[in-house]
Amino acid sequence: MDYSEKVLDHFMNPRNIGKITNADVEATEGSPACGDQVTYYLKINEETLTIEDIKFLSYGCASNIATASITSELVKGKTLEEASNFTWKQIVESLDGLPSVKIHCSVLAVDALKSAVKKYQIEKGLRAAEPFNEKTVMQEMRSIIHSGAGDDIVTLNMVKSIEYQDGILTINLNISEKDVHKCTVVSEIKEHLSRFEEVKELNVRA
């Protein structure tokens, strides 16, 4: 599947590009090592709790730029609550589809947006920081896309079990030895979970 006209439009003419110097919150997801990264800058109305302005910077491929762009367009003017409920599937639909190998870009954009919203809410005391547990891990797993199947590894029943005790996190996967996307899945899991200071040791068994 090739890129849709909408993807190409947002790639060539990204909306809301740049930095907000006095942003109320900013959040980055992804890494240069993985080849894609998005940073969102949000200006939030403290009274109405709506996103008054949003800008982004991106290091990544055409779909990375396009998904970050359309996400910014869709959430501008929305409440934090509404922004939190956006899903990567909505982003994909808004772009008239993405090749399955590029679905992870939409996840990255939505994750970066949600991270920013969550960070703001915690900073302002609007929500409590959540304790790290197996539920947190499962939520993170929903952001890991199997690029061959074009869906997250929880939906695909690829997460066999999660064990977390005394800082040691073990994730057992149900993924074929010969699956060409196995390495990417494992490295993305490591990238996602190594950011939690509660994880002292991480074992991913595939």
Place this chain on the structure above:
Amino acid sequence: MERVHLDNCMTTKPDPLVIEAMMPFLTEKYFLPSNFVSTGSNSKKCIQECKQIVAKSLNADESEIHLTSGGTSANNIGIKGYIMANAHKGNHIICSQIDYPDILTNAAFFEENGFDVTYLGADWDGYIDLEKLKSSLRKETILVMTTLANHVLGTIQSIKKIKEIINCHPSKTGVEMTGSSNSNIALFVDAGHAYGRMPIDVKELDVDILSFSAHKINGPQGAGALFVKKGTKIAQTKHGIVRIDNLDTGGISLAALAGMAKAIELQFNDLQGHIDYMRSLQNRLLQGIEEKLGKVLVNGAWGENRICHNLNISIENVEGEGMMMMLDMFGINVATGSACSSQGLQPNYIMMATGRNFVQSHGSMKFTLSRLTTQAEIDYTIVKFVEVVGKLRKITSI
């Protein structure tokens, strides 16, 4: 301007004269070779002429040339055929981590089927580790495989040095080795990205098996050739009716072979002139980019040991698939080593095996030329590439 094709490493545009040479075989001369009848004889003549021109281009004997339905067919016939015919002498083969996928996937196949494979490393410039080659040879070694001009970095391996090391091995010199199995170590060379871009003399290089394909030199897709030195045993790996070649059985497009013959004629009528021309465009492209963007990281060897049609550079803080797609929107075809452009989402294995970091691999851009590439196309590419890099640098988050 028409689409600018600077991904000639993948495939090239067939020369109009090649198409012209092919047309009769798609219209009135569509017959397969057969004895006595005139139609079959015409087909035989086409095959004969194709073999002759291939042999001449490599300084080989006509009897040492096999015509194939492409480069990958030639590689499979050469590699599998040699190993199967010589498996009784040993079960060890050598290649490098940066070889062309045809070599690596064949090596993996034999590894899965009981063979021991040594994968040599390579240095920053893309030269394979010859010391490791020397120390890896053993009495069970039957085959060393290499890629003459690396398809990503453009680095040309020294076949002479590789051959010297192989020839110094006791199994070649006849010096008695404890428990020696009288093995002879053959050298297989994939010349797909070198053929027609540098002189190749199989006698001087003393290679045993060598392959190439027509569509990399402005010829058609679906034709290639395999050189097999006299006396080198190759087992039949493709069984069936012999139409054109006894190793690549069944039909091979005569039109494609006629096109290949024409492409070789056009490429070799002034080989040095074409090499000098492509080299000048390669330099012009790099200089033009560096004049506007400053020094960039050139991946692979530079100078005479780099194939004349390849320029691979890494741009700091800009991702390759983004550059490639934006250039595509401007009508320019290029390639990148970025993970985002691969199905497995992994950075290019050759970039990583030669010491590049992730960002250098993700930010790599490969321009490959042909003798049909024009100076105007290079100048247009420089302008658009600088524009693309500028645009993506403005929005980068790193």
